[in-house]
């Protein structure tokens with residue numbers, strides 16, 4: 001069918017034509033943010049899940065609806081190689097400046113910007129921090145040079161500014177698993193303190209499953225501040241909505257059999273649903289899209305994933321990491337015992353420990369339970385066997 005009208009949108013953070021199966025989660029977060037703005041007790045959310053399940057898309061939807069409600073939102077993505085202060089400082093400054101809609105900055109925003117000026121003194125330790133300053137620091141405000149206490153001052157001043165402006169500040173941080181543990185701990189402490197003062201400032205975070213352990217280790221009271229919300233593959237009903245609604249909105253249709261086949265092939269993973277939807281539409285000559293169309297589309301979809309979604313991850317691996325991942329893949333989708341993987345490689349667990357840790361840091365694998373190892377990319381085992389047919 002006409003590719004110009006193809007509604008599907010495979011991609012990183014690309015909004016889907018139908019955001020299926022996430023209404024309850026979105027509502028829970030919207031309620032928490034409204035309560036926080038009103039100065040009431042509420043736990044904000046940390047979304048965690050595998051690659052391609054739709055965390056980024058959810059965060060941006062949540063940000064948009066928070067902004068529609070008049071909440072001041074700051075969106076950042078934590079890159080692997082930059083410090084949290086470096087990404088946070090300029091985003092916070094922009095957010096503070098947006099709070100004051102009038103030319104003349106309010107007293108509370110001015111004070112928060114002074115706190116930011118003090119905070120930027122940490123540049124000694126975080127050399128990658130680059131931010132324009134609007135004021136000189138206020139002595140004693142966020143200028144001690146200690147990340148934990150300065151970030152707490154800064155978050156508190158920002159929370160007070162939000163309160164003075166009858167709104168809330170919400171930090172939306174994606175790829176939170178890449179924030180160094182020490183920095184994560186400082187952020188949690190800062191938010192905890194603001195929470196104790198009932199200030200309307202919070203975090204909605206998203207990241208890979210390793211985030212859970214990192215947050216727990218960073219600060220044990222993270223569990224009281226946040227609800228950890230798993231973002232998983234869609235069930236058959238939601239997956240059907242994700243595929244069928246966009247097709248029907250274009251005045252076309254898909255057979256039940258074809259839909260069932262798409263669900264089997266994709267296991268309901270959102271990224272894969274978009275890819276299969278897109279290819280099935282392009283393959284089909286007319287409505288309804290048939291099971292035969294999906295069979296042809298599957299080959300194309302897989303080839304497309306192999307050259308993009310899977311490939312970009314594979315290309316980041318060193319030779320020894322590839323060997324480790326390939327050994328895991330020989331054992332199937334997982335999770336696998338670390339001992340079994342080492343056994344597959346014919347080495348001791350301890351000798352591959354550093355490789356395993358590096359892979360966790362890179363976000364390629366995670367440990368669902370102590371001693372277990374699993375892929376963070378769905379269906380990566382089959383890909384590893386395709387790309388490296390010969391073991392090792």
Ligand SMILES: Nc1ncnc2c1ncn2[C@@H]1O[C@H](COP(=O)(O)OP(=O)(O)OP(=O)(O)O)[C@@H](O)[C@H]1O
Nearest residue numbers: 010011013016020051052053054055056057270271
């Ligand atoms: N609920 C949903 N229904 C249908 N499609 C969805 C849904 N959520 C996400 N998608 C689609 O899945 C793809 C991946 O979404 P997104 O980039 O948000 O995932 P992610 O979890 O952030 O992945 P990564 O961990 O790789 O960053 C996008 O093409 C998006 O349009």
Ligand SMILES: [Mg+2]
Nearest residue numbers: 013055056174
């Ligand atoms: Mg993402």
